Amino acid sequence: MREKNNKELNSVYVVNEKYQIVYIDDAxxxxxxxxxxxxxxxxxxxxxxxxxxxxxxxxLEENDTSIFHFLRYNKNDQVxxxxxxxxxxxxxxxxxxxxxxxxxxxxxxxxxxxxxxxQHYDELLELDLNTxxxxxxxxxxxEIDLPEEGTIESLINNFSLKYVYPDDTLNFKAFFDxxxxxxxxxxxxHVVEDFRVLRSDxxxxxxxxxxxxxxxxxxxxxxxxxxVNVDDRYHGNKxxxxxxxxxxxxxxxxxxxQDTFNKLVKERLQNDKKTSYGMISIDIEHFxxxxxxxxxxxxxxxxxxxxxxxxxxxxxxxGYASRIGNDDFICFLPYKYCHKENVENELVNWIQNxxxxxxxxxxxxxxxISDRKLPVTLMCDRTIMAANSVKGNxxxxxxxxxxxxxxxxxxEQEILFGxxxxxxxxxxxxxxxxxxxxxxxxIIGA
Numbered sequence: 072m073r074e075k076n077n078k079e080l081n082s083v084y085v086v087n088e089k090y091q092i093v094y095i096d097d098a099x100x101x102x103x104x105x106x107x108x109x110x111x112x113x114x115x116x117x118x119x120x121x122x123x124x125x126x127x128x129x130x131l132e133e134n135d136t137s138i139f140h141f142l143r144y145n146k147n148d149q150v151x152x153x154x155x156x157x158x159x160x161x162x163x164x165x166x167x168x169x170x171x172x173x174x175x176x177x178x179x180x181x182x183x184x185x186x187x188x189x190q191h192y193d194e195l196l197e198l199d200l201n202t203x204x205x206x207x208x209x210x211x212x213x214e215i216d217l218p219e220e221g222t223i224e225s226l227i228n229n230f231s232l233k234y235v236y237p238d239d240t241l242n243f244k245a246f247f248d249x250x251x252x253x254x255x256x257x258x259x260x261h262v263v264e265d266f267r268v269l270r271s272d273x274x275x276x277x278x279x280x281x282x283x284x285x286x287x288x289x290x291x292x293x294x295x296x297x298x299v300n301v302d303d304r305y306h307g308n309k310x311x312x313x314x315x316x317x318x319x320x321x322x323x324x325x326x327x328x329q330d331t332f333n334k335l336v337k338e339r340l341q342n343d344k345k346t347s348y349g350m351i352s353i354d355i356e357h358f359x360x361x362x363x364x365x366x367x368x369x370x371x372x373x374x375x376x377x378x379x380x381x382x383x384x385x386x387x388x389x390g391y392a393s394r395i396g397n398d399d400f401i402c403f404l405p406y407k408y409c410h411k412e413n414v415e416n417e418l419v420n421w422i423q424n425x426x427x428x429x430x431x432x433x434x435x436x437x438x439x440i441s442d443r444k445l446p447v448t449l450m451c452d453r454t455i456m457a458a459n460s461v462k463g464n465x466x467x468x469x470x471x472x473x474x475x476x477x478x479x480x481x482x483e484q485e486i487l488f489g490x491x492x493x494x495x496x497x498x499x500x501x502x503x504x505x506x507x508x509x510x511x512x513x514i515i516g517a
Contacts, residue, residue: 083171086112087164090122118147127156127168142175144287151175151295176208182281182297194298198223200249201291214271223249236267236275246280252294256284265301265379277301304382321394323371324378332393333447336403340443349406351414352436352454353377356462358398361431373431374398380421401451409437415469434458438472
């Protein structure tokens, strides 16, 4: 890591509507020891003679929101800062904004994205598409033995050769395809994918890589790449696994397979009698058609995307997730996290944040576990039954299991059984309704 004293950059100040700085904290005073009262922010901080084009004061005037966040490059300090802007009333000044500044490569190493704000990165680098070069903003040289600066092409080739698990290499290079980055980040604001990366303990570890577009200067779009260790997402509590790890997970999504899932759920229900648990099933409607239209490679990519979304949703909820069929997923977690509205919002986000060219339609079912002695497979069946009840309904994509669903299925099965038995016993008689011509009044068909 480049040695920089970033503590002095963590600062807070207040600006009034005249662009005058009316309050500063001690860190700000340390950084700007010659600060004078009511100094103009754009002169002191940006060395400009007029307000910045992207001034937070203007943005707050144009929006109803009272707080927002953004990343900006400070060319004077040569550092990327995260700014938290709060609209407030300041004594004797009226409407003002409070600005809290945090360098993104400080000692906390926090990931500043509009997702999980509790994530902390292990490596951070900047990709400049104008110059086709990269440089590390934070790197642990005990883990990564690569130049801190160089061409993007050399970074991708050398990193994939030395550190990326062989089966992940093609996806790794596709992830960093600079020709499609703008298109891929347009909808969600960032792209993310998981890879297995070799570390100093000679073991492969799971990392989520995030690419986030940021504007370094006018007409100069760069990308920040965060590398976040997510071993816990794939392995969970390591006591769940023995040496036969590969036999306990789905090889495509790295979620539990059904046998392991059933075993873990059964053990949890036996050992934890106090917590109320539930299940959520997710099914991708018309997935076979998706494969036909876009190909199995894109279908596999979708399955991995959904699995990643499920893992993010399950994070911190003390539960298990499994892929139990081709496009069927099941989750076991405390029932307090199974509210229909929350699941609906999750599905909407999944749909909106996927590649805009490839749309998919997930359906979800929710089941509250009331009888802990019921076989786990039957619990899964009831959860799936709830999801199946909303297939074809484009307004409602989530359903909570009701006992009437089982009765309806039983009635349908009884009717089908009766039909089958009737056919075997020749109990059906066929009658034809004649079709007559209105002009000739003769029978012309049936």
